[in-house]
Amino acid sequence: MLNLVLFGPPGAGKGTQSEKLIQKYNLVHLSTGDLLRSQIAAGTELGMRAKQLMDQGLLVPDEVVIGMIDYKLRENQDAAGFIFDGFPRTVPQAQALDRLLAQYNTQITTMIALVVDDAELIRRLLKRGETSGRPDDRDETTARRRVSVYNSETAPVADYYNQQQKYIAVDGIGEISEIFELICQNIETAVAKTA
Ligand code: AP5
Numbered sequence: 582m583l584n585l586v587l588f589g590p591p592g593a594g595k596g597t598q599s600e601k602l603i604q605k606y607n608l609v610h611l612s613t614g615d616l617l618r619s620q621i622a623a624g625t626e627l628g629m630r631a632k633q634l635m636d637q638g639l640l641v642p643d644e645v646v647i648g649m650i651d652y653k654l655r656e657n658q659d660a661a662g663f664i665f666d667g668f669p670r671t672v673p674q675a676q677a678l679d680r681l682l683a684q685y686n687t688q689i690t691t692m693i694a695l696v697v698d699d700a701e702l703i704r705r706l707l708k709r710g711e712t713s714g715r716p717d718d719r720d721e722t723t724a725r726r727r728v729s730v731y732n733s734e735t736a737p738v739a740d741y742y743n744q745q746q747k748y749i750a751v752d753g754i755g756e757i758s759e760i761f762e763l764i765c766q767n768i769e770t771a772v773a774k775t776a
Pocket of ligand 1: 596598642643666667
């Protein structure tokens, strides 16, 4: 199985690159942000509680997102592999993901971290906010809080994968198609190492 963590700060291009990767490698895309937004759209209690945090640019509790991933893994047991986008975002989430995958005798193949500087991230988020309608993109204070939460709470997840020699950094600035090619090259090198 090919199981990828696509990692990076808000606006780094995780969703953009995930769309291309799922087609090329026939993977199931698991984006916790998208799963949470579906819950909000459906008006569930979980969605309403998550919305209050998401609109402020804060993280949703670990147990909520871990539960959603657990459910999706059970639902997709025949998948050729997964791309985890926006998850894990804390070290306890990364540890939980390892435990969940072990139940299916599989593990993370590699983590690709998109590297983009804060000024470019804010520029992209505010530009997307003009058209996407995402409440957490609309104002600069919230966009900056998301980047700051990433730096304090999520960045340590990179060390977790680095210790497992699964961390690969890719420059996330430039043409989308060129970044995609770079990601694919790195995935194929990582797969060759595990073969
Ligand atoms: P989530 O939905 O995961 O959002 P995010 O991480 O903030 O990421 P984004 O979707 O904003 O950015 P992206 O990296 O996917 O970039 P994109 O491709 O869209 O999370 C939202 C919220 O949900 C969190 O704040 C939190 O509250 C909660 N949440 C989610 N997961 C959670 C978890 N695991 N634990 C706890 N809470 C969780 O690109 C951005 C823009 O840039 C687009 O307009 C795109 O067109 C453009 N762009 C992309 N690539 C390029 C490029 N190379 N050059 C120029 N522009 C580009």
